Amino acid sequence: xxxxxxxxxxxxxxxxxxxxxxxxxxxxxxxxxxxxxxxxxxxxxxxxxxxxxxxxxxxxxxxxxxxxxxxxxxxxxxxxxxxxxxxxxxxxxxxxxxxxxxxxxxxxxxxxxxxxxxxxxxxxxxxxxxxxxxxxxxxxxxxxxxxxxxxxxxxxxxxxxxxxxxxxxxxxxxxxxxxxxxxxxxxxxxxxxxxxxxxxxxxxxxxxxxxxxxxxxxxxxxxxxxxxxxxxxxxxxxxxxxxxxxxxxxxxxxxxxxxxxxxxxxxxxxxxxxxxxxxxxxxxxxxxxxxxxxxxxxxxxxxxxxxxxxxxxxxxxxxxxxxxxxxxxxxxxxxxxxxxxxxxxxxxxxxxxxxxxxxxxxxxxxxxxxxx
Numbered sequence: 001x002x003x004x005x006x007x008x009x010x011x012x013x014x015x016x017x018x019x020x021x022x023x024x025x026x027x028x029x030x031x032x033x034x035x036x037x038x039x040x041x042x043x044x045x046x047x048x049x050x051x052x053x054x055x056x057x058x059x060x061x062x063x064x065x066x067x068x069x070x071x072x073x074x075x076x077x078x079x080x081x082x083x084x085x086x087x088x089x090x091x092x093x094x095x096x097x098x099x100x101x102x103x104x105x106x107x108x109x110x111x112x113x114x115x116x117x118x119x120x121x122x123x124x125x126x127x128x129x130x131x132x133x134x135x136x137x138x139x140x141x142x143x144x145x146x147x148x149x150x151x152x153x154x155x156x157x158x159x160x161x162x163x164x165x166x167x168x169x170x171x172x173x174x175x176x177x178x179x180x181x182x183x184x185x186x187x188x189x190x191x192x193x194x195x196x197x198x199x200x201x202x203x204x205x206x207x208x209x210x211x212x213x214x215x216x217x218x219x220x221x222x223x224x225x226x227x228x229x230x231x232x233x234x235x236x237x238x239x240x241x242x243x244x245x246x247x248x249x250x251x252x253x254x255x256x257x258x259x260x261x262x263x264x265x266x267x268x269x270x271x272x273x274x275x276x277x278x279x280x281x282x283x284x285x286x287x288x289x290x291x292x293x294x295x296x297x298x299x300x301x302x303x304x305x306x307x308x309x310x311x312x313x314x315x316x317x318x319x320x321x322x323x324x325x326x327x328x329x330x331x332x333x334x335x336x337x338x339x340x341x342x343x344x345x346x347x348x349x350x351x352x353x354x355x356x357x358x359x360x361x362x363x364x365x366x367x368x369x370x371x372x
Contacts, residue, residue: 019216020369038201047193051265054193056305057200058261063285063301064211064294065254067247071291072215074227075132076140079147080255080282085274086124086151087117087256088263089161091172100170103161108175114260121256122249128206130244133314136230148276155271168270171263174199174223182264195267203261207254212294214250224292277336284339290355299354304342308335 022028062084069075087138092172094113096104107113156165163169174181174196181195190198214220222243225233235238263269281304289300350356 013187018299021212021216022053025042035205038342041201042190042194042197042315047191050193050197051308052306053302054196054200054265055262056302057197058206058258058265059281059285059305060204060301061207062255062258063282063289063297064207065251065258066282066342067286067291067294067297068211068214068223068254069247069251071286071293071297072220072227073223073244075244075247075250076137077080077248078141078276078279078283079144079151080251081130081276081278082147082151082253083121083125083252084259084262085155085271086121086252087153087259088171088269088274089259090120090256091117091260092169092263092269093161095172095175096170102159102163102169108173110172110174110176113172114257117260118257121259122167122253125255126245128252129248130241131134132248133241145279146274148274148279152271155274162271165271168273171267171269172260174261174264174274184268200261208294208298215294219243219246227292233263280336280339284343287343288353290353293355296353296355296358303354305338310343311327335344 017023021193022031041053045053062080066077066080069077091113093103094105095108096102097108119132128144128147132140146289155162159167168331176199181199182192184191184195196219215223222233222238225236225238226240226243226247230240233243241366263273285300285304286297287300288303289298290296352359
């Protein structure tokens with residue numbers, strides 16, 4: 001016997017419906033289409049673009065971690081590059097050659113060095129968390145900013161681990177059960193970039209699903225309560241030190257895993273790779289994409305990661321506008337200007353980022369032809 005649904009069936013009738021993984025049919029269809037297009041990417045995209053997208057997927061994993069502590073828990077952190085560096089060097093040390101000039105243990109399997117990189121970074125995040133329970137806002141931002149400069153100094157001086165400034169070391173190889181995803185094998189019809197793209201896409205889906213589940217769990221709701229009003233959250237029985245510590249630990253775990261994967265594509269990195277600019281990039285991804293949202297954060301990471309492709313062309317264009325080619329800014333200057341400009345523009349005109357633009361378009365589509 002069928003039951004006739006009356007009224008507005010699209011309304012949520014319970015917390016279970018609202019907190020479902022995909023609580024509406026359009027979300028299910030939209031996510032399925034996006035994943036399908038991404039899976040088909042290696043069949044119609046060129047290798048250089050696949051490498052760029054692989055890098056964007058790893059950046060998205062790191063941005064999801066920053067989104068947990070800043071977008072979801074409301075704790076301003078400018079030290080994300082420090083935890084990314086911890087993860088990168090942990091993975092490189094575990095998988096490195098024991099007979100090389102830098103520390104290495106020769107364990108090349110990804111299922112060993114990837115979780116280890118996240119766990120070590122999470123431990124450092126737990127060490128920083130007690131400071132977060134005593135500070136907030138600008139003071140917390142300054143403290144986490146100091147981690148970046150402290151990390152740069154340690155990375156430059158600890159040459160037995162990092163290789164030293166200007167020298168660097170080889171990154172971990174993406175080897176899983178004896179198969180190297182960075183190298184095209186003779187018995188495979190896929191190239192190295194195609195294999196790396198598929199691997200990074202699969203890992204991004206796993207981390208994004210975990211982040212979404214954390215956000216809709218009891219832990220995620222406690223993060224949101226701390227972000228909105230920490231004093232009220234404490235009065236409701238939420239343990240603020242525990243919630244903030246867990247937020248930093250999860251964020252650092254994601255950052256460590258992203259750092260372990262970030263340089264497997266290029267194969268090399270040095271202490272200068274983990275500067276303040278890297279933290280600014282992650283902040284730009286979260287703010288431009290939409291703080292507190294998983295889909296928005298991934299969109300922001302893809303947007304910011306593809307931005308250097310545009311910035312490389314801008315200096316050529318600016319040479320036509322300048323009387324002297326020497327007066328035109330270089331690529332890195334253009335990138336920094338664009339990051340800062342985009343953050344300011346989005347904060348002024350669309351604080352919810354790309355996710356907010358999507359909400360506006362969706363609302364307009366649903367209410368058309370009415371304007372309210």
